Amino acid sequence: MALSDVDRLIQLLARLPGLGPRSARRAVLHLLKRRETLLEPLARAMTEAAASVRTCSVCGNLDATDPCAICRDPARDHAAICVVEGVGDLWALERAGGFRGRYHVLGGTLSALDGVGPDDLRIPALLGRIASGAVTEVVLATNATVDGQTTAHYIAERLSDSGVAVTRLAHGVPVGGELDYLDDGTLTAAFKARRPV
Numbered sequence: 001m002a003l004s005d006v007d008r009l010i011q012l013l014a015r016l017p018g019l020g021p022r023s024a025r026r027a028v029l030h031l032l033k034r035r036e037t038l039l040e041p042l043a044r045a046m047t048e049a050a051a052s053v054r055t056c057s058v059c060g061n062l063d064a065t066d067p068c069a070i071c072r073d074p075a076r077d078h079a080a081i082c083v084v085e086g087v088g089d090l091w092a093l094e095r096a097g098g099f100r101g102r103y104h105v106l107g108g109t110l111s112a113l114d115g116v117g118p119d120d121l122r123i124p125a126l127l128g129r130i131a132s133g134a135v136t137e138v139v140l141a142t143n144a145t146v147d148g149q150t151t152a153h154y155i156a157e158r159l160s161d162s163g164v165a166v167t168r169l170a171h172g173v174p175v176g177g178e179l180d181y182l183d184d185g186t187l188t189a190a191f192k193a194r195r196p197v
Helices: 005-014 021-033 035-052 087-096 123-131 146-158 184-192
Strands: 077-084 101-105 137-140 165-168
Touching: 005 021, 021 035, 077 087, 077 123, 087 101, 101 123, 123 146, 137 146, 146 165
Parallel strands: 077 101, 077 137, 137 165
Antiparallel strands: none
């Protein structure tokens, strides 16, 4: 028996992160109730994005232009590169507004368990960007997971003789966090990263 258009839409939406079958059904019902004002504009926007959005050949960001708007921005610091695992991490850092340099999206993390090595990520492209000589600092902003830490350590090792300053985002107690609610790993990282006041 063939799936109806509604069932197919529910199944496709249920594949998105954070949406299960129930949430997908609610979303589809909401879209269908607002066909002219929501569903049709969304379908057009998705078709246009599928045709125009591409991966930036310099940093790995997603944009309608190549190089992306961040790489083309002359006001950004060319000497600093922030290394992130994925585009979502780049977008989160941009939303925070605390970094005005350039980015480099790795496309994941090293993982011996999953068979992901340095050549499976955009690490060679990062090393090529640094070899140009214009970069003076690399900020490692990988996640505080085992694979994220392994990836950061590997990159730091590869850059140890480059003359480039390699820094890492701080880990520990979040702003507004209460000690009683934090896990042991976060508290340990916070103690290790303590600094004078």
